[in-house]
Amino acid sequence: MKKRLNTEIEKIAYNCRQATLLIEKKQEVELTNREKLELKIHLAGCYICRVYEEQSVLINSMMRTLFKGTSTDGIKLDDSYKQKLKKQIEDELDKK
Amino acid sequence: MDAEIIEHTTIHTLEPQKWVELYADYLYTYALSRLNDEETARDLVQDTFLSALEKTSSFRGDSTERTWLTAIIKYKIIDVYRKQSRGLTVKKADAFGDDENEFFDADLNHWKKEHWPAPFGVEQHDPLHNKEFMSTLQRCLTKLPPLWNSVFKMKHIDDEQTDEICKELRISAGNFWVIIHRAKVNLRSCLQKNWI
Numbered sequence: 001m002k003k004r005l006n007t008e009i010e011k012i013a014y015n016c017r018q019a020t021l022l023i024e025k026k027q028e029v030e031l032t033n034r035e036k037l038e039l040k041i042h043l044a045g046c047y048i049c050r051v052y053e054e055q056s057v058l059i060n061s062m063m064r065t066l067f068k069g070t071s072t073d074g075i076k077l078d079d080s081y082k083q084k085l086k087k088q089i090e091d092e093l094d095k096k
Numbered sequence: 097m098d099a100e101i102i103e104h105t106t107i108h109t110l111e112p113q114k115w116v117e118l119y120a121d122y123l124y125t126y127a128l129s130r131l132n133d134e135e136t137a138r139d140l141v142q143d144t145f146l147s148a149l150e151k152t153s154s155f156r157g158d159s160t161e162r163t164w165l166t167a168i169i170k171y172k173i174i175d176v177y178r179k180q181s182r183g184l185t186v187k188k189a190d191a192f193g194d195d196e197n198e199f200f201d202a203d204l205n206h207w208k209k210e211h212w213p214a215p216f217g218v219e220q221h222d223p224l225h226n227k228e229f230m231s232t233l234q235r236c237l238t239k240l241p242p243l244w245n246s247v248f249k250m251k252h253i254d255d256e257q258t259d260e261i262c263k264e265l266r267i268s269a270g271n272f273w274v275i276i277h278r279a280k281v282n283l284r285s286c287l288q289k290n291w292i
Contacts, residue, residue: 005204017196017205021277028258028276052213055284058223060252062233065224067129067253077124077138085142086116092149093112 012041016049023053027060107157110164115145119162123169130173130249132238140176144169174264177250181243181265199281213284216291229291236286244279247272 005011012018019042022035031039043050077085120141127137148168155164199211207213216223223229237245246265250256256264262272 015205016207017200020281021273024276024280025273048207048212051215052284054219055213055216055287056280058219059233059280059284059287062224062230063237063248063252066230066234066237067249075125075128076121077141081138082116082120085120085145088142089112089115089145089149092146 012038013045019049020052023056108160109157110152110155110161112149119165123165127169127173130253131176136176140169140172143172177246177265196278211285214288232290233287236283239286240279244275247275
């Protein structure tokens with residue numbers, strides 16, 4: 001038989017979709033009081049979403065490290081392209 | 097004259113003859129790190145110089161040449177993000193709309209058992225310095241739809257605020273959280289699949 005959720009609390013307890021959305025939101029902005037309460041109730045009973053939260057935070061700092069740390073030193077446009085650009089700019093300036 | 101006054105009267109000027117020498121590599125790197133496509137990045141450097149030349153008269157001299165050029169290329173990058181995401185928001189959004197039901201039960205909204213997040217096993221061992229783990233994430237990132245990717249880039253490279261990103265990509269705040277959520281659920285799942 002299909003399970004039916006009757007009380008509001010029961011719905012929150014089951015709603016991992018909403019809880020994980022709130023976990024994302026929480027890392028950017030302050031949640032409303034209702035959202036905070038919902039998340040608290042949910043996490044208290046849901047081990048899976050607690051794992052998700054920990055990993056979500058970790059992935060954010062990994063992305064920050066990846067995007068910022070990717071070594072950009074020494075990345076250069078090749079010289080022939082630069083020469084072309086230079087020529088183009090000079091031509092445009094001559095037109096003025 | 098005291099120093100403060102000199103500071104305030106500094107007017108920056110433009111010297112387009114020196115742009116390539118001074119800023120081409122910088123602008124190229126700036127674009128490349130945000131777009132991951134060498135050809136597009138190159139084209140944008142060119143576009144930036146050309147449109148900068150067209151609007152030299154609007155340069156008021158209150159910022160440096162470099163800041164001014166960076167603002168121009170930044171705008172062009174966002175334009176690329178928008179173009180990349182247009183197809184997604186109109187057409188494929190529906191396809192991705194159902195995507196979440198892959199992870200969550202459609203009625204009760206809890207995780208489907210086959211998608212339960214499991215510990216990666218590296219959490220306690222300085223994962224940020226784990227090269228293999230980091231490159232697994234990097235591979236997973238390249239599989240994301242462009243819009244999701246650009247949202248992450250704006251968020252994490254430029255530390256942009258949510259409302260700013262929404263304005264630039266022309267999406268609503270509600271939509272923004274939905275995108276972040278889907279992107280993250282997918283990304284996390286990819287990491288688990290390819291790591292554990």
